[in-house]
Amino acid sequence: MKQLLAILVDGSVYASWLFIISAGLTLIYGVMRILNMSHGSFYALGAYSGAAMVGWYFSTGSVPWFSFVALIAAALVAGISVGLLVERGLLRFMYGRDEVVMILVTYGVLLIMEDAIKLIWGVEPYFAYQPYTLLGRTKFAGLSFANYDFMLIGVSILIGLALWYGLNRTRNGKLLRVVIHDREIASALGINVARIFTITFLIGAGIGSLAGALTAPGLSVVPGMGIEVIVLAFAVVVIGGLGSITGALVGALIVGMSRAAAVHLYPDVELFVIYAVMGLVLAFRPQGLFAVANARKI
């Protein structure tokens, strides 16, 4: 019973973390058909800017609780600003190119951002642990959990709800869905596709950056951290179906629960289980669980 409870809680926390990371990635692909390799760098950018801001904030001796605001605001400002620079300064000139070309372009952005991060923040680890410990911990059934991790679950639910509401219940969301469905027809109908692309990329970059900031308090922020998570994020969106927010949610839950179960029951297969699940899903649904297979246009 204790083990089952641990699996459920650990799986939920891990799934929440994965969903926050993958949501922006899958949104950008769904709308723009760009498999954004630089998503991991936005994650790292959010972690660095958030950690730096929290470090500065606590050095001023200000009220500890507002450090959450500092953490999130710094990440969003950094992510959206750099996202705007990347989209307006580079990606917009590449739209319409083959998806493979876009992978190479965004991979180039990843390399540039990784080096830019090192130029700005150096290679020494950054710490922003205060928000992680500030919320304390909860004990139940002989187990102890950090309340910060429960907050992550809440944030991921909020992001999921906001994306669902934005896509399904707002005018801009409906316009965006038209672009997802068929960008040529959307353009013919007078929808400003370029503007939709910019907004989508900024939202995706902002969520990626936010994911990094929310992760930063639980670890040391070091160079290369963005590259480590991008592989996991790809696994999640591939399982759920590229471009599907619901798919990212379900993919994150499957990966999170599978990994937690493996850690508790068969630790030896912890590393293998994520990719085994991905392989299994792809064997039966190559387009992922929630993506709709499209006929190729000629």
Next chain:
Amino acid sequence: MKRPLLTAATVACAMTTGAMSLNVYANEEYKLGLVTFLSGAASGPFGIPAKNAADLVIDAINDGTLPAPIEGKGIDGRMITPVYVDEAGGATKQTSEFRNLVERDGVDAVVGYISSGDCLAIPAVAEELKMLTVLFDCGTPRVFEEADYEYVFRTHSTASMDNIAAARYVHENVPNLESVAGINQNYSWGHDSWRDFTETLKVLRGGDIEITTEQFPKLFAGQYGAEISALQVNSADVIHTSFWGGDTDAFVLQAAARGLLADNQVIFTAGETALNSLGEHLPDGAIIGARGPFGPFAPESELNTWFQTEFTERFGTPPTFPAYHMAHALIGLKLAQDKAGVGASTEEVITAFEGLEFDGPGGRVEMSRGKGHQAATEMVYGRLKRVDGEITFTDITRYPADCVNPPEGAETVEWIKAGMPGAECN
């Protein structure tokens, strides 16, 4: 009258020529390839402290300001010019980079390698290119257990020492020890560390030890929530971890926030690098290792005082064990070159290096294993204890090199399973 004049002229000419040639030699540079992580997750906690140590020690060697007993400017009079290479990129890339250092840059020697994967890949290339190479930080015992090398040296002990000593420490210092659990990284370092620790413990306790859970998360996973829960569910008297760098930091932060470190006895075999940054999260009683007598466990000496003071002043943080490892590698190389004499061939330097014994800032280094190419040093563990808010250590136990390192020619696992014959612990 003519003859003495001729003789004097000849002698003067010879002296001048000799002095000139010595001068010419002194003006030559000693190009040294230095390979360490300058990017990626291992750069912050390992690569950069090691590079900082290299900068500090090379400057001191060139200026001749290293404290006694190390003497003389440069390496056999030549000024060291470092050629830095980033270790990131994996073993295949590093073998190419090694060839570049030798064939393109024309280095005189190479000091490098933190990753065990690189340390296993490079020696074969070093032998092929006949390049004197000093491995400065990697821990795998396989380098000299699986092969003999002529051109390759390692100036610190293997990771086996850390874990054999860790097992001895918990066996001697944890009362009523009945069970252990482990969380180690899922690659050779983590698996070998856990194996050496548990096998030694089984030998010391006659098999009377229960393993409650063995966790092997991916290297640089960063998220250990499920593993921490598993360690809570499968409670043990001691939790062993050989995590290093950013993984140590993340585990300490997350485990401390969930009370795991306060409720359990944890031994961190490579935890010293976390002391400066996250010491406040480590509870009193945590057992800390530094992969040798380094950092807070370094013996008092003029050389260590110099190293700690200069390093802290120059880089704003005390030196951790990767910095000590680098310092030992450079000092060992200098002493071997100096011992071989001015103008010595690489083979003569190798002969001088084999079996060399020297004192670095981290104490005595004996090149007594691997046919004189592999060092053995003492190992130290201690319990963290705060005194007036400052981190200090209590219950410090120093294990002699011959107590925790397999003897010459022995294979680590076989030696442990045989009951560690010949171990001298007193």
